[in-house]
Amino acid sequence: MKSTASSIQTGADRINGLLAWWGVPDALDVGAAEGRAKRFQGLVSALSQVVSEASANQAETATATNERFARALRELLGARQPADFIAAQSRLMTDLMETLAAQAKAWAEVTQKLHECCISITGTASGGPGERAADEAGSRSGEEKPSGGRDARRPGRH
Numbered sequence: 746m747k748s749t750a751s752s753i754q755t756g757a758d759r760i761n762g763l764l765a766w767w768g769v770p771d772a773l774d775v776g777a778a779e780g781r782a783k784r785f786q787g788l789v790s791a792l793s794q795v796v797s798e799a800s801a802n803q804a805e806t807a808t809a810t811n812e813r814f815a816r817a818l819r820e821l822l823g824a825r826q827p828a829d830f831i832a833a834q835s836r837l838m839t840d841l842m843e844t845l846a847a848q849a850k851a852w853a854e855v856t857q858k859l860h861e862c863c864i865s866i867t868g869t870a871s872g873g874p875g876e877r878a879a880d881e882a883g884s885r886s887g888e889e890k891p892s893g894g895r896d897a898r899r900p901g902r903h
Contacts, residue, residue: 784866791862799855806847813840 817837824830 788862788866791865792859795855795858795862798858799851802851803848806844806851810840810844813844 814837817833817840821830821833821837824833
């Protein structure tokens with residue numbers, strides 16, 4: 746591991762030397778590249794976890810759905826009276842709607858988690874949410890200034 750890091754640094758020094766000859770000094774900043782690589786690695790890990798959880802949830806939902814549909818189909822085929830047949834159809838449609846609602850909810854949760862992962866990586870790449878909040882507060886205070894160079898308390902005077 747130590748030799749890999751030193752060989753990367755040596756390679757970066759060589760590239761910086763070559764680029765400096767062309768007039769581009771310190772074009773390859775190894776520290777910044779490592780920071781971006783670590784943030785990207787964290788994003789990939791978080792996304793992998795989200796996808797793994799979503800896959801497990803979808804597998805559970807599919808298993809439960811198959812059991813419910815099999816039961817509803819048996820009830821539908823076993824119905825002898827029109828009222829039993831209509832009740833079985835109603836249960837089948839209820840199961841279908843509940844399954845679709847559960848899948849929509851699961852996908853909404855996955856989308857929210859993906860959004861949070863992407864927001865967290867962009868927040869760390871652009872200086873963090875604390876700096877952005879300070880920038881926004883500063884821009885808001887700039888919006889509150891009166892225009893036209895007049896004192897806001899005395900509208901008639903310049």
